[in-house]
Amino acid sequence: MKDLSQTMQDYLKAIATLDRGGEVSTTDIAAALKVSPASVTSMIKRLASMKLIQHKAYRGVVLTHAGRKVAMEIIRHHRLIELYLAEALGYTWDQVHAEAENLEHHISEDFEDRIAKILGDPKYDPHGDPIPTKDGHLPPTVHDRLCDADVDDVLIVRRVNDDDAELLRTLTEHGIGLATTVRVVERDETSGHITIRVRRTTVRLQHSSASRIFVERQAVVS
Amino acid sequence: MKDLSQTMQDYLKAIATLDRGGEVSTTDIAAALKVSPASVTSMIKRLASMKLIQHKAYRGVVLTHAGRKVAMEIIRHHRLIELYLAEALGYTWDQVHAEAENLEHHISEDFEDRIAKILGDPKYDPHGDPIPTKDGHLPPTVHDRLCDADVDDVLIVRRVNDDDAELLRTLTEHGIGLATTVRVVERDETSGHITIRVRRTTVRLQHSSASRIFVERQAVVS
C-alpha cells in the first residue's frame, strides 16, 4: 500500500499501542518513542495531512482507518517475526523483541506471507500478544493483570509485555512461561509486591513486574 | 563495531563491489547507487573524514582497512540472507536479492551468526557469489565470463550476477543453474550474441547476459 518512512511507521505503531479508546496524547507518544514533545507535534501534523491520524490541537490524536491499517500491518510483521525467530532460529522470548523491532519495517509482503504460512497462520506471538490478521483484526486478548489478582487466586499466565527483557529472563529462571499456572499467596499493599507460588517455589514480584503479566482465571474443574 | 547509516553502508558496499584494484570513480558510484555525482562527492567527504575511505580530489576513492571491513560485513549479511531465504523460506534465486538488499542493514550480529550456523557456514550464495568470512576474507571466486568463451568450449556455470532478476528467471526456464554444464555453439561477433547448448536445447544469449554469467572450464576427463 503506502510507502511510509520507518519513522512514520513507528509513530503509527506507537499511537495504536497507546490507544485506549480515546485520544492519544503528544506526551505519551513522545515518551514511547523517546523523542521530544515538539518532535511529536511536528510529525503529528504531517501524519494528519496524510489523513493517517486525526488531530485536534491540544487534544491529542486518533488513528484514521488508513492509519490503523498501517499500524496493524507493522504490528503483524513484528509479532510474526518474533514468533519466527523463536521457532525457527532458536531465539528465547527475551531476545526476539529487539530483533523484531528492527526487522518489522524491512520485510516484504512476500516474506510476511511465507513465514506466516510456515508458522501455520499463528494467532499469538511468543509473549502471548495477538497477531493481527492480514485484514487488521486482532485475536482475543487477555487484559487482566496479575497485579490486580486476589490472594488465593489460581491463574494461568497468558501474556507478558515484551518490552522488559530482564523480567522475561527472570520469569524463565523461575520456570514461568505462557500457560504456567500460578497461585497468589500474598499481596503487600504498601510495597505493592505480589508473591506467587509456582510448582513448589515462591516468587516475589514488584508491582511494576506484576502489572506486565496478564492472566486468565483457572477454569473451574467440575 | 561502528553504527553507520544504511546510506553509508550502501556507499561502502558499492565501492567494494566496484573495486578493481585501483581507485573507484565518483561517476561509477553514482551510477551504482542511482544518485547524482554531486551527492556522491558530498558523501565521499563524510566517509573520508571518518577514515573509511581515502579520497584524492578528482582521483577517486579507495577503501581503508576499516571501510573494507564494514563493506565485507554488509556483503556477508546480504549473501547469507540470500542463501537463508532460498534454503529456509523457499525463495527462488531471482527473488532473494531484492529482499536481502533491504534486510542486510537491519539484522543483528546474533542473527547473522544463527543463520550462518544453520546453513553450515556456507561459502557461496545462491548465485555462486562468495560469502565473506566473519573476518572479511573472500572465498575463491570465478572471474571468467561466458561472453569471453570460444566456440566448442565446454563450461560449467559457477556464478551469475544477481542484479538482473529477469535473466535469472530466463536461465531457470532453460534449466540453467549453478553447476549446469553448457557448450558454446556459436559466437556472433557483430551482434555479440552467444549461443549455447544445454541438455539438448539451444539458448541464444545477448552479450550483456553472457557477461553476467561466470564459468569454469570443464575439467579434462582422463
Place this chain on the structure above:
DNA sequence: TCGTAGATTTAGACGTGTCTAAATTTCTTC
C-alpha cells in the same frame, strides 16, 4: 601545447526528522 569534452567538485537549495527555548493553551486547585 592547447583546447575542449567529460568528470568532478562547489554552491545553494530542499525535505525529513530531530532538538531547545519560548509562547500558548488547557487543566487543576483554591
Place this chain on the structure above:
DNA sequence: GAAGAAATTTAGACACGTCTAAATCTACGA
C-alpha cells in the same frame, strides 16, 4: 473565576542525504 502548573505548539536551528546548476579540473586529440 483566577492563578499557577502542566501539556502542547511554535519558532528557529541543525544534521543527513539528496538535487540542479555552475565552476573547476583532468585527460586526450589535433
